[in-house]
Amino acid sequence: MNIDHLPFDRTGYFTEFICDYLADKPTIRNLYNSYPKLENFEARIAEKATHFPDANREILYKTLRAQYKNVALSSETESHLKKLKEPITFTVVTGHQLNLFTGPMYFLYKIISTINLTKDLKKAYPKYNFVPIYWMATEDHDFEEINFFNFKGKKLQWNRKASGAVGHMKTDGLADVFEAFANALGTSNNAEQLKELFRNAYLEHATLTDATRYLANELFGAYGLVILDGDDTNLKEQLIPYAQKDIFESVSYKKVSETVSKIEGLPEKYGIQVNPREINYFYLKDGLRERIIEQEGTYFIDNSELRFSKDELVAELEQHPERFSPNVIARPLYQEVILPNLCYIGGGGEIAYWLELKSMFEAMDVPFPVLLLRNSALVITEKQSKKLQKMNLSVADIFLRQSSFINKKIREISNIDIDFTPQKALLEDQFKALYDMAEQTDKSFLGAVKAQEVKQKKGLDNLEKRLLRAQKRKLEDQVRRMTEIQNALFPGQSLQERNLNFSELYLELGEELIPTLMKALEPLRLEFTVLEF
Structure with missing residues (x-):
């Protein structure tokens, strides 16, 4: 192992x-x-x-x-x-x-x-x-x-x-x-x-x-x-006093909403996983699990005919706490x-x-x-590991998104250099001189110089992509073998652990799996x- x-x-x-x-x-x-x-x-x-x-x-x-x-x-x-x-x-x-x-x-x-x-x-x-x-x-x-x-x-x-x-x-x-x-x-x-x-x-x-x-x-x-x-x-x-604070005082809603606002205000702009509701409990009974919703002092059970006054819902909670199901x-x-x-x-x-x-x-x-x-975890068989080694693929390589994975390896194994970074740097140096010239003579030409720079950089990008596609065709067998093993290890372009059931590994390892x-x-x-x- x-x-x-x-x-x-x-x-x-x-x-x-x-x-x-x-x-x-x-x-x-x-x-x-x-x-x-x-x-x-x-x-x-x-x-x-x-x-x-x-x-x-x-x-x-x-x-x-x-x-x-x-x-x-x-x-x-x-x-x-x-x-x-x-x-x-x-x-x-x-x-x-x-x-x-x-x-x-x-x-x-x-x-x-x-x-x-x-x-x-x-x-x-x-x-x-x-x-x-x-x-x-x-x-x-x-x-x-x-x-x-x-x-x-x-x-x-x-x-x-x-x-x-x-x-x-x-x-x-x-x-x-x-x-x-x-x-x-x-x-x-x-x-x-x-x-x-x-x-x-x-x-x-x-x-x-x-x-x-x-x-x-x-x-x-x-x-x-x-x-x-x-x-x-x-x-x-044991949940009754906490459920009362949530349902009748909106403590959870207020506090979590405050935290969500703080997270949204961070410079990193993180996404919010869940948002709180005014009431964070479902009503659970006889095949029903639906939200509790308050409107003008009456508590409704969503998608049902059930209605409670505040006093009735308090009594229901105290007498039947099992009917109150917490949400996320x-x-x-x-x-x-x-x-x-x-x-x-x-x-x-x-x-x-x-x-x-x-x-x-x-x-x-x-x-x-x-x-x-x-x-x-990603579980790899010895056979798959040998394939990766034969193709000179590292662990970090196979985690790349497939297009990046292929492009990176094609550049590595290609017999020509399909990286126009040096040409782009040279182009930028040349246009720097043109910008200086326009600045000293007629500033109205700065826009034209910029447009020409963008056009030529775009031309280099397109040429780079065309050469890369040509090399992919030339190295088609290598690309096929690379994508086959990545697809096997990342089914549906997702982590193995989110698709594979343990039974597939158990067939190989049996009681030694766990x-x-x-x-x-x-x-x-x-x-x-x-x-x-």
Whole structure:
């Protein structure tokens, strides 16, 4: 196994906002409490210890015990559950949707990052315990985002009507997906293991929540992963005072809006990941998950006939907290209220919206966690690596956008120099003399000189492009082989981890896949990992 690394800002796949966060840029330091370094966790441990009551631990423990009632527990997960009752235990959390058969590879990278960080923290702070948590996004209602996974270039999709929270959905219809998947897998030992895993998860469990819990537990239970479903009455009872501040006082809306304005006012002109709503909760009941909207003192449930006065909605929240589902703005707060958490691990988009939330957390008097960008990885086979070496392609080369990738390599391997930079510099020197001459004789000629300079530079650009196209035709075989391997490693001109399902790698590596990734991924290294096996 060979491991290489590349700075995130050299991959071309991460926003300026995220790259500046990783660089700890001073202009955005007010958006977070602690940069993700081991030594910075000491302050977060001290802060969380004084802000997380023992009563909350007891509720968390009992809730998890109930959720794990019909799940085969590993000794590691059993130990972690018991430790959650102790005041010296803290969590590291990642969250993800209930993607069919894990969806893209980065589902694994998120959880591995989380598990590995708890190991790093235990080494640095041995008197404390650290538990990795996978927060299942069971209340999400974007079925179209989770109802498929890719396998060998084909989309295996679960076709059915859906509404409301996806975690409540029955697994009806997944036998058809299993049949298509099984036929495509083949009959190797690793293929049979994948079939059994899919069958046991989705054909032996009634809901998508139960299926996903089983699947994640099978993959990561041996590492002590604890899987949490926030769609729970006992847990949501703790959310009531915070939901009241959001719904009836607009605290979240006001604070996040202020932060968004500050981000928009920065000279870097970062994009905004999410914007807050006046009310950041959905109403969740009987296949319905719709926004709560206030109009002139009446609270409407969008796309329904449900209406509440303020007093009625207050009563509904107090009597049925499970019916109030936090959106993307409120869910992070919910997580930090019910968990003794130190760090949230997420993708670039997630970290970007978490960076909008610190002032809201302060207004709610809830500690803000460390934010860590999950590990990202490109997995290359030994055969692919040899192809890259044969074509003299580096790791940095293959991350280039395809047109830049081809042009760069064509210039390198061409037997003529197709870089007109020296000619352009010479041209600029010549026109400098013409500008001086016009300045001294008749300034009205300056415009004509400028026009001529632009025309001649454009002519050089066009000639450079034509010669480059001619060389591409001449080196057509080289271009074809280059694009073939880049397309294989970056399907759809996107990161491999956003397309590839773990099953393709499992066919090759089998049970060694996850241990291999565990060894390769270092959560606090803050670089993109390239792994050759």
